Amino acid sequence: MEWIKSLSTFFVLLVIGLLTFYFFIPTNSVNYVLQESQGSNFSLSQTTNDSFQFYQNMRYSDYKISYRITGCPIGKKDEMKRAIAYIEDKTILQFYEVVDSEEISVTCDNTLKIEGSAFIAGEGGTTNVTKTNNFNVIDNGQVLLLRETQCAEPIVASHELMHSLGFQHSTNPSNLMYPTVDCRQTIGDDTVNYINKLYSYPSFSDLSFENVTATIKGKYLNGNFIIRNNGLINSENATVIVYSGNSIVKKISLGSINVGYGIEIMFENQWSPQISSDESLRFVIDARFNELDKSNNEVVLNEKK
Numbered sequence: 001m002e003w004i005k006s007l008s009t010f011f012v013l014l015v016i017g018l019l020t021f022y023f024f025i026p027t028n029s030v031n032y033v034l035q036e037s038q039g040s041n042f043s044l045s046q047t048t049n050d051s052f053q054f055y056q057n058m059r060y061s062d063y064k065i066s067y068r069i070t071g072c073p074i075g076k077k078d079e080m081k082r083a084i085a086y087i088e089d090k091t092i093l094q095f096y097e098v099v100d101s102e103e104i105s106v107t108c109d110n111t112l113k114i115e116g117s118a119f120i121a122g123e124g125g126t127t128n129v130t131k132t133n134n135f136n137v138i139d140n141g142q143v144l145l146l147r148e149t150q151c152a153e154p155i156v157a158s159h160e161l162m163h164s165l166g167f168q169h170s171t172n173p174s175n176l177m178y179p180t181v182d183c184r185q186t187i188g189d190d191t192v193n194y195i196n197k198l199y200s201y202p203s204f205s206d207l208s209f210e211n212v213t214a215t216i217k218g219k220y221l222n223g224n225f226i227i228r229n230n231g232l233i234n235s236e237n238a239t240v241i242v243y244s245g246n247s248i249v250k251k252i253s254l255g256s257i258n259v260g261y262g263i264e265i266m267f268e269n270q271w272s273p274q275i276s277s278d279e280s281l282r283f284v285i286d287a288r289f290n291e292l293d294k295s296n297n298e299v300v301l302n303e304k305k
């Protein structure tokens with residue numbers, strides 16, 4: 001009865017083979033789509049006046065901003081320090097002096113610059129700005145003081161300091177940011193409120209998903225997405241976890257992502273025995289650190305019908 005034994009063995013192997021084939025070999029592919037567009041709790045609406053700044057929502061990463069003064073005679077250095085005290089007194093901003101790697105660089109020059117018929121008293125601006133979905137994050141600003149102020153108040157240095165915070169000129173002659181100096185000029189209440197609102201957001205990173213797509217073929221998963229940091233500081237290490245129902249299908253370590261940067265992650269034919277095409281797919285950013293918004297850390301994908 002050797003031949004019956006052989007035939008039985010053959011059929012057993014055939015069944016195992018077919019089951020293996022069914023289990024391992026991709027059959028029909030199922031496309032997954034985002035369940036709903038990811039609404040964010042985080043909204044930074046431009047309030048009253050969107051012409052305050054060169055770009056929308058320009059700020060440094062923290063309300064404590066470092067500065068360094070180099071090459072300035074005592075009088076101009078003193079005016080700069082009084083300007084800093086003035087802005088600190090009016091707003092929630094704080095400034096601290098460093099010897100290198102400063103955010104705002106203050107320098108001085110004695111050369112006479114003339115524009116039209118007016119002397120240029122100083123210059124100020126931002127030199128390095130990173131655009132994100134939420135803010136335009138200022139990495140560096142500069143102030144150049146050319147002439148001593150003739151006023152009791154540090155009008156010129158304050159004006160240039162405001163430029164280095166991203167503020168542009170005002171059309172109101174009594175405002176500090178009016179293009180020509182008048183000793184009675186002050187920072188307006190609307191500007192003060194704007195600064196305090198802008199810097200009320202803590203100095204956190206904010207990772208979020210973009211362009212998430214996934215396909216299931218049998219027990220294989222294909223995925224493609226971008227993680228972007230729309231926060232104010234570079235992110236720490238985080239992990240993306242992909243769930244099918246409650247089962248973990250895949251974990252991907254992200255590493256640090258710089259402000260404004262995104263990384264694209266793509267995986268193909270990821271063997272996922274736990275996957276079920278009856279369940280929705282969830283992509284979750286597991287970030288063990290503070291973020292501006294945690295609600296954008298999860299997206300749910302359902303079968304495209």
Ligand SMILES: [Zn+2]
Pocket residue numbers: 159163169179
């Ligand atoms: Zn100016």
